[in-house]
Amino acid sequence: MIADTATIEAGAQLGTGVLVEDFVVVRAGAIVGDGCYLRAGTIVYSEAVLRSSVQTGHHVVIRSGSVVGEGTLIGTHTVLDGDLSIGRHCRLQTAVYVPPGCTIGDRCFLGPGASLTNDRRAGSHMRGLSQAGDAWQGATLGYGVRVGARAVLLDGISLGDECFVAAGAVVTRSVAAGRLVRGVPAVDVGAVPPGEELPDHD
Numbered sequence: 001m002i003a004d005t006a007t008i009e010a011g012a013q014l015g016t017g018v019l020v021e022d023f024v025v026v027r028a029g030a031i032v033g034d035g036c037y038l039r040a041g042t043i044v045y046s047e048a049v050l051r052s053s054v055q056t057g058h059h060v061v062i063r064s065g066s067v068v069g070e071g072t073l074i075g076t077h078t079v080l081d082g083d084l085s086i087g088r089h090c091r092l093q094t095a096v097y098v099p100p101g102c103t104i105g106d107r108c109f110l111g112p113g114a115s116l117t118n119d120r121r122a123g124s125h126m127r128g129l130s131q132a133g134d135a136w137q138g139a140t141l142g143y144g145v146r147v148g149a150r151a152v153l154l155d156g157i158s159l160g161d162e163c164f165v166a167a168g169a170v171v172t173r174s175v176a177a178g179r180l181v182r183g184v185p186a187v188d189v190g191a192v193p194p195g196e197e198l199p200d201h202d
């Protein structure tokens, strides 16, 4: 089902069984996989790739060069700002921001308002530094990482598999697998308790 008010540009590729609600825009060159569900107001730019069964909330922006894995859910008002990769079966809640250069593994959870960053000296492009230069580095999240609401991940850090970032934390350094960090700046306060990891996908 494609809503009458949606714009699917010539050269956009839509798989089978795709649902497209009102005022969605899919630009030429974008690829939307089988069974995806794009809710009202979503914009998918050229060269963005949504694998099968990706769902968006309302007013989601997915810029060029974003690759989103199978079965991942992208919450309302989330912005994927291009040239980034998100794994399979992730859940990004409302108003998450992911800038270029970030890599998110499978089965990650990002709480509402979580922000990833890629520019330690904010505004590098205004100083004439290009995104391809050393000044820009995204964050890298492993498998099954959970990030609490309104947490901020600074550029260039890595979050190990199954680690947990508390709500409101500002993460300035890489986090080892299975650890819980909290606070501003975030500090390691121990292991994620056994049994509290995310379940494997069936």
Ligand SMILES: CC(C)(COP(=O)(O)OP(=O)(O)OC[C@H]1O[C@@H](n2cnc3c(N)ncnc32)[C@H](O)[C@@H]1OP(=O)(O)O)[C@@H](O)C(=O)NCCC(=O)NCCS
Binding pocket: 111, 112, 147, 148, 149, 165, 166, 167, 168, 169, 182, 183
């Ligand atoms: C980090 C977290 C998992 C800790 O939960 P918990 O183990 O039940 O912790 P407790 O409530 O027992 O608190 C333990 C201590 O950590 C503190 N604390 C809890 N959450 C904190 C946070 N986000 N930031 C800073 N300190 C926090 C508590 O104040 C308490 O401090 P104290 O020992 O000095 O009294 C949880 O508070 C959290 O942030 N969850 C994320 C929720 C979220 O964003 N969900 C998104 C979907 S809506």
